[in-house]
Structure formats: C-alpha cells, structure tokens
Amino acid sequence: MKQLNVNGVAASVDLDDDTPLLWAILEQLKLTGTKFGCGAALCGACTVHLNGEAVRSCQTPVGDLEDDAEVTTIEGLHPTRDHPLQLVWIEEQVPQCGYCQSGQIMQAADLLSNNPNPSDQEIVDAMSGNLCRCMTYDRIQSAIKRAAKA
Numbered sequence: 587m588k589q590l591n592v593n594g595v596a597a598s599v600d601l602d603d604d605t606p607l608l609w610a611i612l613e614q615l616k617l618t619g620t621k622f623g624c625g626a627a628l629c630g631a632c633t634v635h636l637n638g639e640a641v642r643s644c645q646t647p648v649g650d651l652e653d654d655a656e657v658t659t660i661e662g663l664h665p666t667r668d669h670p671l672q673l674v675w676i677e678e679q680v681p682q683c684g685y686c687q688s689g690q691i692m693q694a695a696d697l698l699s700n701n702p703n704p705s706d707q708e709i710v711d712a713m714s715g716n717l718c719r720c721m722t723y724d725r726i727q728s729a730i731k732r733a734a735k736a
Contacts, residue, residue, distance in 0.1 A: 589653045592617070593662025603649025607641075608632045610648055611659060619660035619688045623717075630716030633689035633696075634659050640696035660688035663695060670736040671695055671729065678729040682720035690716050694730045703734055 590597045592615055599610040611620050611634065620643060623631030627642035634643045635658040636651070651657075663669045671691050681687045690713070697704060697712040704712065709730050718726065 588648050588651060590651065590655055590657055592657045593659060599648060601648050603647060605648050606644050607634070607636075607646040607648055607651065607657070608643035611643060611657070617659050617661050621685055621688060623686065623689070628715075628717075629686070630693055631686045631689040633692040633716065635692060635696060638699070640693050660692060663691065669695065670733040671698070674729040674732040674736065678725045678732065680722050680725040680729050682722055686716065686718050690718065690726055694726070694733070697730065698734055704730070
C-alpha cells in the first residue's frame with residue numbers, strides 16, 4: 587500500500603511496486619484526464635507532476651515513489667480549471683482531437699514554473715518530448731507564450 591498526495595488529497599494505492607503510476611491514476615484513483623499514449627515515455631500524453639516536476643507516469647513505478655509524494659494531474663492543476671494555460675489553450679483553439687492535450691498542458695506548466703518567460707527555442711526544447719498527432723505545435727507554442735505574459 588502506497589500513500590500519496592494526489593491533487594492535494596491523501597490517496598492510497600494498492601499495486602505491485604513495478605506498476606506504473608499511470609495505472610494507479612487511471613484505474614485506482616479514477617482520474618481520467620491523464621492519457622496512455624505509447625507506454626514508453628516517448629509521447630508525453632501521460633505527463634503529470636511528481637513533487638512539482640513533470641514526469642512520464644507510464645514509466646514511473648509506484649514502488650519508486652516516496653510515501654506522501656505529491657502527484658498533480660490535469661484535474662488538479664487548478665481547482666476551477668482557470669490556470670492561465672488552460673484558458674489560453676481554449677482561446678488559441680489548441681486542441682483538435684484533444685488526446686495529448688493534458689500532457690501538453692502539464693509539460694507547459696512545468697516549463698513556466700521553472701522559466702516564466704521562455705524564448706521560442708526554450709519552448710520548443712521543453713515541449714519536444716510531447717507529441718501531437720494533429721500537429722498543433724504552432725498553437726501550442728503561441729498558447730505558452732500568451733500564458734507566460736498572463
């Protein structure tokens with residue numbers, strides 16, 4: 587049994603130590619915003635924050651987490667879904683199919699928390715591990731720049 591703090595709420599997960607955090611989030615905690623993409627940490631769809639840093643939950647074993655580790659999913663990024671990134675994502679009409687967008691937003695939130703005024707190249711570099719099959723990369727970059735100004 588692993589004790590976690592998920593989106594500010596104490597949560598217990600009872601899984602084998604080698605089970606990816608993604609499955610704890612989806613199957614035990616029933617938070618469906620985080621998505622399974624590739625299962626190999628190559629696409630970024632499963633990105634969440636672990637103790638304030640972006641990680642790929644599909645490759646983060648539950649057994650590697652400390653008790654009371656802080657996990658933030660897209661549902662917990664902002665209590666009323668009014669995070670500047672969430673607002674500009676809508677204004678810039680970033681999502682097409684939407685599947686990768688929670689991972690994109692979580693990666694972008696990590697970028698902006700560490701670098702509140704990133705250059706275009708810093709945005710490209712930080713987001714390069716998050717894939718979008720709909721190719722909305724220009725809108726993603728534009729939304730991140732707008733959120734940085736907000």
